[in-house]
Amino acid sequence: MIFESSHCPEDSRVETQFCQNLVAQANVDRAITPERSTSISPDSIRPKPSQAIQQIILFTPSRASNPQIQAALVKLQNQVAAELRSRGFTVQSVPTGLDSASAIAWINRRATPNTFALSLQTDAFLNPDARGTAAFFRAGDPQRQQQAEELVKRILRNVPTLVDRGARPDTETAFGRLPFVRQLSVPAIVLSVGFSTSPQDRNILLTRSSAIAQGIANGLAPRPVQARSTTQVPIRIRLNGELSENQGFILGGNAYLPIALLNGLAINFQRPKTAQLFT
Structure with a gap:
């Protein structure tokens, strides 16, 4: 004591x-x-x-x-x-x-x-x-x-x-x-x-x-922070039961969709200032 x-x-x-x-x-x-x-x-x-x-x-x-x-x-x-x-x-x-x-x-x-x-x-x-x-x-x-x-x-x-x-x-x-x-x-x-x-x-x-x-x-003994993955993993997108010709990808555990797909669906999409764009 x-x-x-x-x-x-x-x-x-x-x-x-x-x-x-x-x-x-x-x-x-x-x-x-x-x-x-x-x-x-x-x-x-x-x-x-x-x-x-x-x-x-x-x-x-x-x-x-x-x-x-x-x-x-x-x-x-x-x-x-x-x-x-x-x-x-x-x-x-x-x-x-x-x-x-x-x-x-x-x-x-x-x-x-x-x-x-x-x-x-x-x-x-x-x-x-x-x-x-x-x-x-x-x-x-x-x-x-x-x-x-x-x-x-x-x-x-x-x-x-x-x-x-x-x-x-x-x-x-x-x-x-x-x-x-x-x-x-x-x-x-x-x-x-x-x-x-x-x-x-x-x-x-x-x-x-x-x-x-x-x-x-x-x-x-703090647990080490894992480095964020920079590898893009392609994913297929299915709409109404059919595969879309546009592909998305997963990066760092987050899923990303192509803007062309959103435009084609006539979705009124306003990009947030903090959103990330990948090409």
Whole structure:
């Protein structure tokens, strides 16, 4: 779970108090040392320059305090994996039950130069009105920032009822860093799908997971746009049961009729300005 500078969970009194104390101290630290927001943690690993993604590793942190949300996230993870595999990617999922440190070690052992890692989780806040989807990237990594922005954009395109919290550097979290994006040897993003404490976000996660999964897959691996065909395929035209001497053709999935045929039928045809003429 991500603790943002103003967001603390309500799963347990101990966890909430810990987060609130941490937030208070973080705000003090920022007031004393403003440059902290751009500093790099000494225990962080600088990922090697990214190559074309071939393998994607998915991680869903355990949420023992909320089994319903945990089950929904695991379902979402499986749907994302299926979408990515259908696009030719190798996909691995971190075994359930591993804590973050163990998951990071698990991923690093299986990482290749073409690997990308994504953590799927939800946020929480004491105010149930807090909502939104956000993608957290390693601060100071413009390539990952661009990828995070694309990820959020594609998700919202598929599920516009979600709220856009945008792409955010991990320095905006209460801890000032996210180990998942700093201690992995490969590029990584932490995706907060929504707030488990928001009735609206929770309902979307439970009922629109397939659309969310497609948005995530589109953000990570957009389907290539097929080039428009330039080959004209002739077609015969039958009028009143007889073949016409005039032929049409199919181009790019659209059928085109000869103007001579329309004139011969005395059809009052006014060509739209956007119509295409072929000879």
